[in-house]
Amino acid sequence: MxxxxxxxxxxxxxxxxxxxxxxxxxVLVRRxxxxxxMSLEIMLNACGLAFIVxxxxxxxxxxxxxxxxxxxxxxxEVSVGLGLLLQAHRRFGSLxxxxxxxxxx
Amino acid sequence: xxxxxxxALLPIITLTGVILVVMMVIAFARNLALTCLCCSIGLALTLxxxxxxxxxxxxQYVTPLIxxxxxxxxxxxxxxxxxxxxxxxxxxxxxxxxxxxxxxxxLMLLSTLGGIILAHxxxxxxxxxxxxxxxxxxxxxxxxxxxxxxxxxxxxxYLILSGVSSATLLFGIAFLxxxxxxxxxxxxxxATAHMEHASVFVLIGATFVLAGIAFKLSLAPxxxxxxxxxxxxxxxxxxFLATVSKGGIFAVLLRFFVSFDGFRFEAILxxxxxxxxLSILVGNILALMQDKIKRVLAYSSIAHIGxxxxxxxxxxxxxxxxxxxxxxxxxxxxxxxxxIGAFGVVTIMSGSTESEHDTDQLSQYEGLFWRxxxxxxxxxxxxxSLAGIPLTVGFIGKFYIFAAGVxxxxxxxxxxxxxxxxxxxxxxxxxIFSMTKQPVSEDEIDIPLAGxxxxxxxxxxxxxxxxxxxxxxxxxxxxxRALT
Amino acid sequence: MLELGLxxxxxxxxxxxxxxxxTRYNAAHALIYLIISLLASAIIFYLxxxxxxxxLEVVIYAGAxxxxxxxxxxxxxxxxxxxxxxxxLLRPGMWIIPSLLCVILFIEIVYVLQSSERLLERDGRWTQxxxxxxxxxxxxxxRDRLYAATRRSGRRLSPGTALFY
Numbered sequence: 001m002x003x004x005x006x007x008x009x010x011x012x013x014x015x016x017x018x019x020x021x022x023x024x025x026x027v028l029v030r031r032x033x034x035x036x037x038m039s040l041e042i043m044l045n046a047c048g049l050a051f052i053v054x055x056x057x058x059x060x061x062x063x064x065x066x067x068x069x070x071x072x073x074x075x076x077e078v079s080v081g082l083g084l085l086l087q088a089h090r091r092f093g094s095l096x097x098x099x100x101x102x103x104x105x
Numbered sequence: 106x107x108x109x110x111x112x113a114l115l116p117i118i119t120l121t122g123v124i125l126v127v128m129m130v131i132a133f134a135r136n137l138a139l140t141c142l143c144c145s146i147g148l149a150l151t152l153x154x155x156x157x158x159x160x161x162x163x164x165q166y167v168t169p170l171i172x173x174x175x176x177x178x179x180x181x182x183x184x185x186x187x188x189x190x191x192x193x194x195x196x197x198x199x200x201x202x203x204x205x206x207x208x209x210x211x212l213m214l215l216s217t218l219g220g221i222i223l224a225h226x227x228x229x230x231x232x233x234x235x236x237x238x239x240x241x242x243x244x245x246x247x248x249x250x251x252x253x254x255x256x257x258x259x260x261x262x263y264l265i266l267s268g269v270s271s272a273t274l275l276f277g278i279a280f281l282x283x284x285x286x287x288x289x290x291x292x293x294x295x296a297t298a299h300m301e302h303a304s305v306f307v308l309i310g311a312t313f314v315l316a317g318i319a320f321k322l323s324l325a326p327x328x329x330x331x332x333x334x335x336x337x338x339x340x341x342x343x344x345f346l347a348t349v350s351k352g353g354i355f356a357v358l359l360r361f362f363v364s365f366d367g368f369r370f371e372a373i374l375x376x377x378x379x380x381x382x383l384s385i386l387v388g389n390i391l392a393l394m395q396d397k398i399k400r401v402l403a404y405s406s407i408a409h410i411g412x413x414x415x416x417x418x419x420x421x422x423x424x425x426x427x428x429x430x431x432x433x434x435x436x437x438x439x440x441x442x443x444x445i446g447a448f449g450v451v452t453i454m455s456g457s458t459e460s461e462h463d464t465d466q467l468s469q470y471e472g473l474f475w476r477x478x479x480x481x482x483x484x485x486x487x488x489x490s491l492a493g494i495p496l497t498v499g500f501i502g503k504f505y506i507f508a509a510g511v512x513x514x515x516x517x518x519x520x521x522x523x524x525x526x527x528x529x530x531x532x533x534x535x536x537i538f539s540m541t542k543q544p545v546s547e548d549e550i551d552i553p554l555a556g557x558x559x560x561x562x563x564x565x566x567x568x569x570x571x572x573x574x575x576x577x578x579x580x581x582x583x584x585x586r587a588l589t
Numbered sequence: 590m591l592e593l594g595l596x597x598x599x600x601x602x603x604x605x606x607x608x609x610x611x612t613r614y615n616a617a618h619a620l621i622y623l624i625i626s627l628l629a630s631a632i633i634f635y636l637x638x639x640x641x642x643x644x645l646e647v648v649i650y651a652g653a654x655x656x657x658x659x660x661x662x663x664x665x666x667x668x669x670x671x672x673x674x675x676x677x678l679l680r681p682g683m684w685i686i687p688s689l690l691c692v693i694l695f696i697e698i699v700y701v702l703q704s705s706e707r708l709l710e711r712d713g714r715w716t717q718x719x720x721x722x723x724x725x726x727x728x729x730x731x732r733d734r735l736y737a738a739t740r741r742s743g744r745r746l747s748p749g750t751a752l753f754y
Contacts, residue, residue: 007596007637010702013283015600015633017698019607019626020276021691026611027269028687031678034616034661036265038623042607043272045650048642049630050279056637058286062230064642066288069230070275071645073237075654077271080244081264082661087248087257089665096678097261305701 012053019046033088033095037081044074113162113173115154116181117221123147124214131207141196141555144210148189148217155182164587169289172227175584179434180224180356187348187441188217190559194445194452195341197556201456202250209249213345216242223353227364228289229278232357236274236321239350240267246345247338255462259337262330270320270327277313280306290364297365311373315380321354322410325383332395335403340455340463343399344448347406348441355410355437359417359430363588368421377418381518384411385525392532399465401532402447405491408525409440415518416506422513430585431578432509438577439490439502442570446487446563450480453556467536472544480552481540483564488533490567493526498570596636603629614675616662620655627651 023046026039048067055063089095111118127143155178164174192210199206219238226232244267248260282288284306285296297307316327323331335343367373388408395401413436420429454470455463473481490499503526510519570577603626610622627650634643665671 007593009283011596011600012633012637013280014699014702015603016276016279017702018604018695020272021695021698022604022607022611023272024269024694025684025687025691027265028690029679029683030611032616032675033261034658035611035619037268038619038658039611040265040268040272041623041650041654042610042626043269044275045627045630047272047275047279048646049633050276051282052634052639052642053637054279054283054286056639057283060286062288063282064639066230066233066275066278066282067639067642068645069233071649073233073271075649076237076241077264077268078654078657080241081268082657084244084248084257084260084264085661086664088261091254091257094674095665096674097265309697309701 009053009057013050016046016050031096031098033085033097037078041074044070110167113158113165113167115158116151119154120151120218124211127211135207137200137207140207140210144192144214145189148185152182152185170228170231171225173225175587177225179584181221183438183441184217184220184349184352187445190445190563191341191345193555193559194449197553198341198452198456212242212246217349220349220353224356226357230288239353243346246342250339255337256339259334263334266330270317273313274317277310277317280310290361294365308372318354318358319380322351323407324380324410325387328407332400332403336397336399340448340452344445347444352437352441374421381411381414381418382521384408385521389525389528393528396467397465398451398467406444412506412522413437415522416509419509419513419515425513427585427589428512429509430588431581432505434581435505436502439498442563442567443487443490443499446567449560449563450484453552453560456553467539471539471542473540475544477550483560485537486564486567488537492530492533496571498567501571501574592636596633599629599632615672620658624651624655
């Protein structure tokens with residue numbers, strides 16, 4: 001089988017960290033709900049990457065199991081999110097979160 | 106899996122079975138009363154299973170993921186009882202609205218299942234599983250009224266907020282996992298046992314985890330959209346969101362901190378201190394400026410979780426741990442009773458309106474004492490309990506927190522609690538005074554049977570626990586002793 | 590060192606495509622870049638020894654979940670008008686403050702990862718693992734290989750782990 005190769009864990013985690021931050025940036029900046037959901041996916045995927053890299057470093061399967069959990073969470077969250085998005089597009093006539101925001105907070 | 110393992114999981118298995126039965130019932134007969142009956146019986150059965158397990162079985166781990174002990178059973182029973190009352194209230198809320206409202210109760214049971222899993226979790230995998238079970242069902246529960254604008258907006262906001270906080274939490278867990286190589290609470294505790302001070306790595310992981318949890322508990326710097334979500338969601342969902350989901354998450358937070366012994370890390374305590382202080386002050390001050398009951402209750406729940414955190418922080422002092430854990434658990438019970446009651450009143454008030462919004466303007470409550478004296482009395486009792494007036498459970502809870510704080514010498518936080526309670530008293534009394542004014546509208550307020558009884562029982566519980574809290578205190582004490 | 594090279598190439602591809610995904614005006618373009626980023630992540634998973642996760646990443650993430658997005662974009666039928674609307678929504682100025690915050694967080698993470706080795710060594714956790722050779726302190730260049738050696742010899746093989754390796 002494919003032997004675990006020497007990739008320093010720090011570099012893997014750094015990559016995961018940067019991806020996570022790009023995702024966060026996307027959530028903060030974008031106003032389009034589709035793009036916000038995509039950015040959430042990027043963040044969750046970065047978490048999965050961090051788990052896999054850390055799991056490979058320690059040689060345990062826990063990291064991959066968490067990855068699968070994240071995968072299913074992401075799928076569940078996105079399917080509900082996209083359902084809400086379709087409703088929002090029908091009712092607000094726009095995908096802009098600011099326009100959807102009618103309450104004061 | 107051996108037999109005792111399965112027996113220990115009985116509450117979880119029972120509730121899962123009930124959810125499946127309810128799903129089938131909905132498929133064959135779309136009848137809200139029948140669904141509600143199944144749900145209430147199912148929740149009662151779950152409670153019976155919890156009682157059976159707590160009497161007959163020793164504390165034990167079932168797989169590394171789930172731990173069945175007194176602590177888990179205490180939180181599970183609070184969550185199930187809370188869900189039972191909210192189920193009755195939700196039935197009354199939805200009964201008059203026509204359309205297909207049956208799935209709402211099933212989603213609520215799913216979310217309750219998530220809460221129970223959170224209470225039982227001893228591993229980050231089960232933690233995340235429970236958290237998402239609570240969260241994903243809640244998105245649907247929040248956006249349930251199909252016509253309203255606000256509910257959809259609230260659901261979208263909650264979805265984004267909850268997604269970001271889940272991701273933050275997961276990223277923090279990944280960091281902790283990278284340092285310790287373990288995902289169970291105990292394994293992490295063992296791996297960091299020799300650390301006097303947290304290494305930067307642990308610290309950043311713990312910070313991310315705490316930020317994620319603070320989002321979920323809507324503590325102060327992370328509370329951005331909470332009032333909107335509370336306002337937009339239908340009243341029973343708001344009650345559920347404010348109690349069951351937060352109770353489950355707090356259960357994990359406390360268990361993780363006790364087994365990880367996070368109290369030895371100064372930096373973490375420092376940041377929690379600021380979060381608690383800000384929550385109390387921001388929650389109370391912003392509540393002053395609201396004229397919608399739901400928003401007032403939302404901000405006051407932010408403040409209450411802040412008080413809860415004071416009890417939690419008191420566990421950091423040497424020798425103060427047991428009292429502090431007792432105090433937080435009792436305060437949480439008090440918070441459950443009071444919050445379910447307060448949102449229950451809003452639920453019943455909104456049940457009979459035709460409007461797509463809930464009845465939550467302060468002006469709509471004017472003269473309630475003349476129109477519906479009993480309902481107004483219940484509401485006043487809830488508000489007084491939130492304010493912490495003697496003879497109510499809220500007073501005992503706050504007193505407990507205060508005692509724990511004094512024992513651990515958290516003077517600044519105690520000062521904040523006093524100031525916060527003072528401000529709180531003002532806006533709670535403002536609502537009560539407006540209820541005593543002469544009524545403006547003469548609209549009939551129907552009090553539905555199921556919801557009325559649920560509210561009555563909650564009110565009785567509120568006073569009984571306020572006058573004679575000994576049994577619950579003993580229960581909480583034994584659990585806290587077993588935990589520490 | 591081929592694998593290491595592949596890792597850095599995949600990491601670069603993933604970073605660039607993610608940045609592009611977040612900055613696109615057209616949702617469909619953003620989606621394509623996101624899929625590329627996910628495929629690059631899959632390569633990284635494969636390289637660190639998690640082939641099953643790599644397959645799942647391609648099949649479920651890039652396959653199933655992204656198809657959901659494609660469906661929604663098709664259903665909404667945004668087209669040119671969506672592009673124009675997005676130009677109004679996304680003004681360049683909006684990037685400044687969030688980017689600053691993220692850069693601060695980024696610096697923190699880099700700092701943590703830089704100092705992690707030293708700190709963990711002091712904590713005695715990782716040094717324990719590297720005690721296989723007395724050369725540890727002398728040849729830091731071989732550190733990575735030593736890690737791998739420890740992993741190969743001392744890997745705890747639970748049934749679950751055996752399934753993956």
